[in-house]
Amino acid sequence: MPEKKESKKTKELKEKLLMDKPRVWDRLSSQEKEDVFDYARGYMDFLNKGRTERRAVSGLLDMASQKGFVNITDALGTSNRIYHVSRGKLLILAVPGQKPMTEGIRLVTSHVDSPRLDIKPNPLYEEEGLAMLKTHYYGGVKKYQWVARSLAMIGTMFTRSGKVVDVEIGLNSDDPVLTIPDLLPHLSRKQMEQKASEFIPAENLNVIIGSLPYEDKNASDRVKLAILDLLFSKYGITEEDFIGAEIEMIPAEPARDAGLDRSLVAGYGQDDRVCAYTSATALFQLQKPLHTCVAVFYDKEEIGSEGNTSAKSAALDLFLMELLEKTEIPSSARNLRHVFTAGKALSGDVTAAVDPTYGDAYEKRNNSKIGHGIGITKYTGAGGKYMGSDANAEYASWVRRLFNEKNIMWQVAGLGKVDEGGGGTVAKYMANAGMDIIDCGPPILGMHSPLELCAKDDIWMTQKAFKVFLES
Numbered sequence: 001m002p003e004k005k006e007s008k009k010t011k012e013l014k015e016k017l018l019m020d021k022p023r024v025w026d027r028l029s030s031q032e033k034e035d036v037f038d039y040a041r042g043y044m045d046f047l048n049k050g051r052t053e054r055r056a057v058s059g060l061l062d063m064a065s066q067k068g069f070v071n072i073t074d075a076l077g078t079s080n081r082i083y084h085v086s087r088g089k090l091l092i093l094a095v096p097g098q099k100p101m102t103e104g105i106r107l108v109t110s111h112v113d114s115p116r117l118d119i120k121p122n123p124l125y126e127e128e129g130l131a132m133l134k135t136h137y138y139g140g141v142k143k144y145q146w147v148a149r150s151l152a153m154i155g156t157m158f159t160r161s162g163k164v165v166d167v168e169i170g171l172n173s174d175d176p177v178l179t180i181p182d183l184l185p186h187l188s189r190k191q192m193e194q195k196a197s198e199f200i201p202a203e204n205l206n207v208i209i210g211s212l213p214y215e216d217k218n219a220s221d222r223v224k225l226a227i228l229d230l231l232f233s234k235y236g237i238t239e240e241d242f243i244g245a246e247i248e249m250i251p252a253e254p255a256r257d258a259g260l261d262r263s264l265v266a267g268y269g270q271d272d273r274v275c276a277y278t279s280a281t282a283l284f285q286l287q288k289p290l291h292t293c294v295a296v297f298y299d300k301e302e303i304g305s306e307g308n309t310s311a312k313s314a315a316l317d318l319f320l321m322e323l324l325e326k327t328e329i330p331s332s333a334r335n336l337r338h339v340f341t342a343g344k345a346l347s348g349d350v351t352a353a354v355d356p357t358y359g360d361a362y363e364k365r366n367n368s369k370i371g372h373g374i375g376i377t378k379y380t381g382a383g384g385k386y387m388g389s390d391a392n393a394e395y396a397s398w399v400r401r402l403f404n405e406k407n408i409m410w411q412v413a414g415l416g417k418v419d420e421g422g423g424g425t426v427a428k429y430m431a432n433a434g435m436d437i438i439d440c441g442p443p444i445l446g447m448h449s450p451l452e453l454c455a456k457d458d459i460w461m462t463q464k465a466f467k468v469f470l471e472s
């Protein structure tokens with residue numbers, strides 16, 4: 001059959017009325033294509049250093065210090081680029097602008113915590129000649145993804161005398177790794193009949209950490225004792241020191257290029273360290289922006305933003321009040337409200353990329369795709385938009401026009417089919433404070449899994465989008 005040909009008029013009408021859905025890659029110059037790959041190298045380096053929220057904060061802080069950022073307590077007026085760290089797990093960066101803050105700031109938020117397995121307060125035990133650690137999963141994980149893989153153990157502990165101990169085992173290629181074995185297929189008939197949410201119960205997420213007994217054959221729990229002896233000689237810690245410690249079991253392997261064309265980054269914790277890195281590097285490029293620009297890197301997003309390092313904490317309020325004082329504007333509650341209500345914000349968080357293998361879970365007309373740029377999510381929430389944040393049409397229009405004007409490649413984003421689930425971000429807390437805010441971020445495949453995928457051109461475009469927003 002001969003191919004049907006559209007008339008010129010139809011073509012023109014389509015161009016005028018229909019939405020264009022270009023690939024980022026098709027619009028890039030050859031120099032920009034090189035920049036995309038260069039930028040991804042820096043990003044992967046950051047991912048590999050910032051494997052936990054504490055390490056992500058210290059990685060960002062190192063970069064900020066090199067760019068001349070100073071602690072807010074040492075900053076003289078607003079002549080400096082400023083940072084504030086709260087409890088090693090929440091970071092705020094600011095570049096003071098030309099206008100008074102009460103005329104509005106530009107804020108980009110992201111979060112640096114990621115789903116993982118935390119060590120329980122009393123984790124260590126011995127059974128069947130093995131020393132084991134009990135874990136407690138953190139955030140939205142599919143428990144079965146965490147067995148039969150190499151894990152690293154990273155965290156912060158305190159000795160009985162209060163000395164801080166940084167634990168890190170499993171990241172270097174010659175380090176031992178830790179693991180949770182799965183049941184062999186030969187004996188899994190019952191396990192295989194269970195629901196996926198149940199066949200690895202949380203209490204089965206037990207990590208094997210040793211098998212050699214202590215030399216005294218008459219001692220009880222000899223393997224546990226030998227492991228404690230080893231931990232004491234390496235770190236000076238005892239069994240009691242696990243209580244209150246923050247030790248995380250995370251995937252041991254580093255982030256790597258993915259795809260034969262190396263177009264993607266495969267790595268743990270890209271939700272949401274990709275927005276942390278892209279917003280920080282966008283901020284670093286600013287000199288004297290029109291509005292004061294702020295980037296916040298929150299902790300505890302994955303468990304509902306509770307606690308004093310989360311988006312629900314008073315950290316940002318206090319920081320902005322201190323900053324007001326530096327600009328000789330009284331830090332009254334009223335002025336702070338003006339900073340928020342006159343301000344504009346982007347809630348930088350990843351969105352779900354349509355996975356062709358699981359197409360049924362998505363609503364393809366309203367979900368973002370790999371390689372089409374930063375996704376804009378007008379509203380989040382679950383079911384009937386419950387617990388979500390819904391940007392005002394006026395603000396959504398402003399962001400869209402800005403991105404179009406500055407050649408930012410963006411696409412519509414949402415979290416799958418309405419009845420399939422849903423989720424939220426930190427946007428609602430800033431919206432509650434009075435800010436105009438909308439969610440946006442790059443699409444991710446395998447979100448919350450130990451190996452997430454993000455396209456390098458989307459990552460690069462996200463950084464560009466944050467930059468033009470901060471400069472607006």
Ligand SMILES: [Zn+2]
Pocket residue numbers: 111271272301349350
């Ligand atoms: Zn996230």
